Amino acid sequence: MVNKTITQGIIILVLFFGIWFGLSRLDFMRYFHVSEARNNTEKKLGDLIWGQISETETIIRNDSVIKAVDKLIVPICEKNGIQRDSLKIHIIKNEEVNAFALPDNHLVIYTGLINKCDKQEAFQGVIGHEIAHLENNHVMKKLSKEIGLSVLLAATTGREAGTILSEIFHLLSSSAYDRSLEEEADMQSVHYLIKANIDPVPLADFMYQLSMEHKLPDNFYWISTHPESEARAKKILDHIKGKKIKKQQILKDAEWLDFKKMTGTL
Amino acid sequence: MIQETTFPYKPSEHECEKASNSYVMSLVAVVAGLPLPIVNLIATFFFFIANRKSTYFVRWHCTQALVSQMALLAMNSVGFWWTISIVFGNENVDNSYFGYIITILVFNLLEFISTMYSAIQTRKGIHVQLWFFGNLTNLICRK
Numbered sequence: 001m002v003n004k005t006i007t008q009g010i011i012i013l014v015l016f017f018g019i020w021f022g023l024s025r026l027d028f029m030r031y032f033h034v035s036e037a038r039n040n041t042e043k044k045l046g047d048l049i050w051g052q053i054s055e056t057e058t059i060i061r062n063d064s065v066i067k068a069v070d071k072l073i074v075p076i077c078e079k080n081g082i083q084r085d086s087l088k089i090h091i092i093k094n095e096e097v098n099a100f101a102l103p104d105n106h107l108v109i110y111t112g113l114i115n116k117c118d119k120q121e122a123f124q125g126v127i128g129h130e131i132a133h134l135e136n137n138h139v140m141k142k143l144s145k146e147i148g149l150s151v152l153l154a155a156t157t158g159r160e161a162g163t164i165l166s167e168i169f170h171l172l173s174s175s176a177y178d179r180s181l182e183e184e185a186d187m188q189s190v191h192y193l194i195k196a197n198i199d200p201v202p203l204a205d206f207m208y209q210l211s212m213e214h215k216l217p218d219n220f221y222w223i224s225t226h227p228e229s230e231a232r233a234k235k236i237l238d239h240i241k242g243k244k245i246k247k248q249q250i251l252k253d254a255e256w257l258d259f260k261k262m263t264g265t266l
Numbered sequence: 267m268i269q270e271t272t273f274p275y276k277p278s279e280h281e282c283e284k285a286s287n288s289y290v291m292s293l294v295a296v297v298a299g300l301p302l303p304i305v306n307l308i309a310t311f312f313f314f315i316a317n318r319k320s321t322y323f324v325r326w327h328c329t330q331a332l333v334s335q336m337a338l339l340a341m342n343s344v345g346f347w348w349t350i351s352i353v354f355g356n357e358n359v360d361n362s363y364f365g366y367i368i369t370i371l372v373f374n375l376l377e378f379i380s381t382m383y384s385a386i387q388t389r390k391g392i393h394v395q396l397w398f399f400g401n402l403t404n405l406i407c408r409k
Contacts, residue, residue, distance in 0.1 A: 005405060008398035016341070016369065023365030034359055137358075145354050 042140055045168070046104025050090070052165050053108065058093040060111065060263070065091060068259040069109065072124050072250050073131075079196040082131065091263075097210070099126055100173045101133045103140060108173070111263040117206060120249065120256045121193070125203025128189030136188070138181045139172065146171060179228070186232055190239060197246040200236060207233035268380055269400060273393040274409075277323040282391045284320060285327035288313050289385035292335055293378070304343075307335045322409050327388055330403040331381070334396060338377055341370045 029035060060066070069091060070084075077084040087105050094110040101107055107130050117123040133139055147168065176182055193200045207229040251259065277285070288310065295309035314328040345367055351357040384394045395401075 001401060001405060005398065005401040008401060012337075012398055016373065019372065020362075020365050020369040023368050024362045026361065026365070028361050028364035029359070032364070148353075 038140070042103045045143075046088075046102055046106050048165055049102050049169055049172075050088070050106050052162075052169065053090075053092070060091040060093055062262070065259070065263055068251065068255070068262075072120060073127055075196040075198070075250060076124060076128055076131065076192050080192045082135065087131065087134070098173065099130050101130045101139050102169075102172055103143070105134050107131065107134065114263045115260055116210075117202075117260075118209075119202040119205075120251055121199050121202035122206035124196075124198055124250075125189050125193055125200060125206065128192040128203075129185045131192065132185040132188035133177065133181070136181075136184065138177055138185065142177050142181070143168060143171070183232065183235065186236060187239065190236055194240070194243070194245055197248040198250075199245060199247040200240055204233040204236040207236075268383060268397065269395045270387065271393050271395055273323060275323075277321070277391055279391075281321050281323045282389055284317060284324045286385045286389035288317070288324075288328040288331040289381045289388065292331055293381055293385065304339065307332075307339045310335045322407075323393075326403060326407045327384075329407045330384070330396060330399055333402050333406070334377060334381070334399045337399070338374060341373060345370045 069089065073087070073089065074084055076082070077087070087107055089107045089109065091109050091111065095112045096110050097112045097116045098110045099108065099113050107127070109127065113126060114123060117126070147164070177185070189203065190200045193203070211229040211233070249256075291313045292306045292310045295306035310328075310332050314332045317324050317328045320328075348357070348363060348366065352359055352363065380396055384396065387394045395403075
């Protein structure tokens, strides 16, 4: 009786795992159009949010500024196998020290961030951090987690879309991701910089610099929404300790200062 | 899969009703508790506790209903938490996930049908032994 029971139990287990294994070989992702549906939702959301931002904010369309930002970002993309054209980079005139990623690879940079960065490498590090959020699909993960898939779908179908889109914009521009996602983005940004021969130390210094200021004004969004920045800066420094990093500046110091000045006076 | 055998004695009408209720209990709880995989097990467990000093026929069927629910609990819990980690966590949907969900749906459906069949037959006084779970119950349940 005992042996018979054990044999039957094993048969059930084998049957269970066998069916599971067999079904896993089928391409359900294609049958259910999962990737297609995901991309469509993300694209619609990205377009809708960006549409709202572009109506309310001042977008910088100055060629010199766009070219300089491009010059700083292209090496990171090229050396890390990221399609530059896949990123939709927007520069907004705003005093807030902030940059954030939106669905469908929209990356928004505020001029306040450019003005606050003493070194171009710090700016590149922050942008690398946001690119990492995009590349690892953190944006949609965060939205699904905090807002819910059904609400996101409602936003793309137009029902109460305005309110939901404002909520999404607020969530993505002024609140941090999970600590694990933030750390993942930090480390990936450091990898991007190292591969592109850019020194990651200024990124850590930038985090220290902002976290050390006694009282953060309200417009220090990027750092105030990224808690424990001091610990994260330390982690970055620990990570690169002893590594030989080629240090290459994309813009000359004078060019970087001119660029900052230009964005400040626009 | 399902075996109908003769019980050592002929159960009374009252026993048949109670034994049948142990299966009905888990069926009702499945409907009420979806998608939480624990609710039907808790319901069956309390019914089992309430009848642990009942006659052999009633105890036997309460035990069979309980052990068959336990096996499903393990499968469904994995499916439940996997889904939660996809919706609220960092997991991604993939073919393995779909494969798993369909597998547990098949097993749940089989269990649902066999439980329903057991409830009907037991009510008629017919002793029903499920494959594997019947043998397991014979080992656990003492006269």
